[in-house]
Amino acid sequence: MKEIIETRKITKDFVTKSGVIKRSIRLTRALDEVDISIHEDEIFGLIGESGSGKTTLGLTLLKLLDVNSGSIKFMDEEISSFYGKRIHEFREKTQMVFQDPYSSLNPIINTYKSVVTPLKVFHKEMSKEEVIERVLVTLERVGLSPPEQFLDKFPGQLSGGQKQRVGIARAIINEPKFLVADEPVSMLDVSLRADILNILLNLRNELHTSMLFISHDIAVTQYVSDRIAVLHLGQIVELADSTLLVKNPMHPYTKTLIESVPVPDPKRRWAPEGITVKDVEYVNEGRNECSFANRCPFVMEICRKARPEFTEVERNHFVACYLYGK
Amino acid sequence: MTGSTLMEVNNVNVIYELKERNIKAVRNVSLTLREGEIIGIVGESGSGKSTLAMTFLNLVMSPGRITNGSIIYYGNRSKTDVLKLKPSDLRRFRWKEISMIFQGAMNSLNPVMRIEDQIMDVMIEHGYDPSDSNRRVGELLKAAGVSEKIRSSYQHELSGGMKQRVNIAMALACDPKILIADEATTALDVLIQRLILLRLLKLKEERGISIVFITHDVSLVANIADRIYVMYAGKIVEGATVDSLFEEPKHPYTKALLNSIPSLEKGKAIRGIPGTPPDLSNDIKYCPFAERCPEVFQRCREEEPGLVTVGKDHIVSCHLYSK
Numbered sequence: 001m002k003e004i005i006e007t008r009k010i011t012k013d014f015v016t017k018s019g020v021i022k023r024s025i026r027l028t029r030a031l032d033e034v035d036i037s038i039h040e041d042e043i044f045g046l047i048g049e050s051g052s053g054k055t056t057l058g059l060t061l062l063k064l065l066d067v068n069s070g071s072i073k074f075m076d077e078e079i080s081s082f083y084g085k086r087i088h089e090f091r092e093k094t095q096m097v098f099q100d101p102y103s104s105l106n107p108i109i110n111t112y113k114s115v116v117t118p119l120k121v122f123h124k125e126m127s128k129e130e131v132i133e134r135v136l137v138t139l140e141r142v143g144l145s146p147p148e149q150f151l152d153k154f155p156g157q158l159s160g161g162q163k164q165r166v167g168i169a170r171a172i173i174n175e176p177k178f179l180v181a182d183e184p185v186s187m188l189d190v191s192l193r194a195d196i197l198n199i200l201l202n203l204r205n206e207l208h209t210s211m212l213f214i215s216h217d218i219a220v221t222q223y224v225s226d227r228i229a230v231l232h233l234g235q236i237v238e239l240a241d242s243t244l245l246v247k248n249p250m251h252p253y254t255k256t257l258i259e260s261v262p263v264p265d266p267k268r269r270w271a272p273e274g275i276t277v278k279d280v281e282y283v284n285e286g287r288n289e290c291s292f293a294n295r296c297p298f299v300m301e302i303c304r305k306a307r308p309e310f311t312e313v314e315r316n317h318f319v320a321c322y323l324y325g326k
Numbered sequence: 327m328t329g330s331t332l333m334e335v336n337n338v339n340v341i342y343e344l345k346e347r348n349i350k351a352v353r354n355v356s357l358t359l360r361e362g363e364i365i366g367i368v369g370e371s372g373s374g375k376s377t378l379a380m381t382f383l384n385l386v387m388s389p390g391r392i393t394n395g396s397i398i399y400y401g402n403r404s405k406t407d408v409l410k411l412k413p414s415d416l417r418r419f420r421w422k423e424i425s426m427i428f429q430g431a432m433n434s435l436n437p438v439m440r441i442e443d444q445i446m447d448v449m450i451e452h453g454y455d456p457s458d459s460n461r462r463v464g465e466l467l468k469a470a471g472v473s474e475k476i477r478s479s480y481q482h483e484l485s486g487g488m489k490q491r492v493n494i495a496m497a498l499a500c501d502p503k504i505l506i507a508d509e510a511t512t513a514l515d516v517l518i519q520r521l522i523l524l525r526l527l528k529l530k531e532e533r534g535i536s537i538v539f540i541t542h543d544v545s546l547v548a549n550i551a552d553r554i555y556v557m558y559a560g561k562i563v564e565g566a567t568v569d570s571l572f573e574e575p576k577h578p579y580t581k582a583l584l585n586s587i588p589s590l591e592k593g594k595a596i597r598g599i600p601g602t603p604p605d606l607s608n609d610i611k612y613c614p615f616a617e618r619c620p621e622v623f624q625r626c627r628e629e630e631p632g633l634v635t636v637g638k639d640h641i642v643s644c645h646l647y648s649k
Binding site for chain 2: 194219222246258260265
């Protein structure tokens with residue numbers, strides 16, 4: 001299978017400056033040697049709690065944020081080498097759907113203008129009829145139908161679910177090869193989520209768009225994704241086919257995440273005890289121990305001595321944990 | 327187990343009086359809360375669930391107005407109608423008898439006050455001895471599941487989950503009998519969410535506190551509630567014990583809601599609910615779910631169904647069940 005995007009050991013530090021008289025600089029490591037590859041036609045799920053670096057990873061893949069070290073290849077081309085016109089071309093093929101549809105749409109721009117702008121930027125040659133046709137088809141595709149009714153609506157006249165559909169429409173109007181969907185349903189009511197997820201699945205089937213689907217909700221992620229990676233404090237700790245990951249989670253962190261998903265069945269409530277983890281502790285630079293060691297209920301001596309290797313424990317199932325080391 | 331009735335909400339109506347129209351956000355809602363019980367109120371955004379929560383403390387602000395109804399509280403050995411309390415009595419009543427964890431509690435702490443001072447503030451205002459309340463702060467934080475060490479922190483030094491637990495600590499400060507949690511975990515991720523919900527359950531067990539848990543997420547109430555009320559378009563459309571609601575949902579809206587949740591069991595296709603709720607500024611003289619209902623028939627568009635009892639502790643407002 002061909003890779004659409006591939007990263008090699010990417011690392012990103014954020015700099016926090018503080019102090020007025022005595023300047024002090026602190027580094028926070030948001031991504032720590034992350035390797036992922038997303039195939040053509042694949043929806044790749046990325047889960048982790050808030051602060052784990054999920055959004056940072058999404059932004060770096062789109063070159064909206066530059067990495068400190070490591071390489072990112074988009075269709076076999078190094079994106080850090082892009083400049084000028086090449087960036088422009090790259091932007092046409094990659095897009096993003098944002099988390100909060102209530103704040104990511106401009107309140108004084110109507111649906112038509114919101115959706116048509118990316119098309120006009122990249123396709124100046126299109127005739128007016130073609131442009132309108134394309135907008136209507138796109139709106140139909142995201143379930144805003146009949147599309148004519150929505151063209152002159154402003155965000156304030158749309159419901160939350162409809163706003164997010166506009167957000168998706170403007171991201172896909174140029175039929176991108178790769179889409180980052182950053183928590184696209186977390187701000188929506190549960191009853192509206194299903195439709196948005198089904199739209200994303202259809203996009204992959206019809207337009208062959210590959211996606212990075214970012215979420216903290218493993219149930220939602222599993223519904224749309226082919227493979228899922230688990231991010232903890234900037235490191236990928238587990239990666240597997242999505243059914244495999246849910247059926248047989250290995251890393252203690254993944255287990256906790258899965259156990260924490262509320263099941264809509266009163267007969268299967270959470271056990272009051274069970275694995276509980278401590279609050280997260282952030283560290284400032286790369287560390288030479290397992291990132292989960294301080295929170296892990298199964299921590300061993302070796303966990304604090306060196307970082308566990310990312311190994312394939314069963315077919316298509318990778319985990320970075322000494323519990324499964326050979 | 328659950329005891330006698332602690333709070334009784336009777337026919338409460340709330341309207342928002344805007345310039346050009348009135349929005350009837352809560353329409354004829356009645357419900358009961360028993361001692362030591364957790365009830366869940368579930369509904370989409372705009373269903374009126376937060377407005378309803380505000381009425382329990384008589385906190386509805388202009389342009390909102392509670393037009394009629396009563397909220398009877400039985401906690402202090404006599405009947406108190408919360409909606410008829412004098413402002414000074416209301417002040418003493420809030421926090422002491424019923425307290426609330428607000429939606430967006432992440433932003434409800436004072437950024438220029440230390441955590442301990444904020445919590446003590448509540449207690450001193452309600453007649454606790456200052457040195458006594460200082461000592462209690464530590465216990466409260468522990469009961470809410472955070473380390474006592476954070477007592478002298480400011481809110482920006484804490485993570486979202488910790489802030490939320492500070493809010494719980496504050497809500498417990500005056501030993502209330504009822505705790506109202508309005509979307510208390512919505513902005514948090516699943517790990518912290520579970521931690522906080524288990525904490526609430528523990529508080530119920532240890533202190534016998536009753537909790538009203540308001541959320542849009544049906545799977546959360548499945549995990550903690552004893553009984554559930556489903557709200558739609560300002561009305562309660564179904565109410566039942568948690569087991570009976572999930573086993574035998576009656577109202578088509580409840581069924582659709584349960585069908586829209588992605589679960590970890592693969593292969594189950596999920597469906598959203600088509601359409602949107604009706605505009606509440608109009609007088610709705612028919613079933614508010616009629617436009618979106620897969621089982622709609624003529625009568626649904628002609629008259630509004632009332633609540634009927636369909637089983638033990640199970641009520642529903644739907645013409646399919648009314649004779």
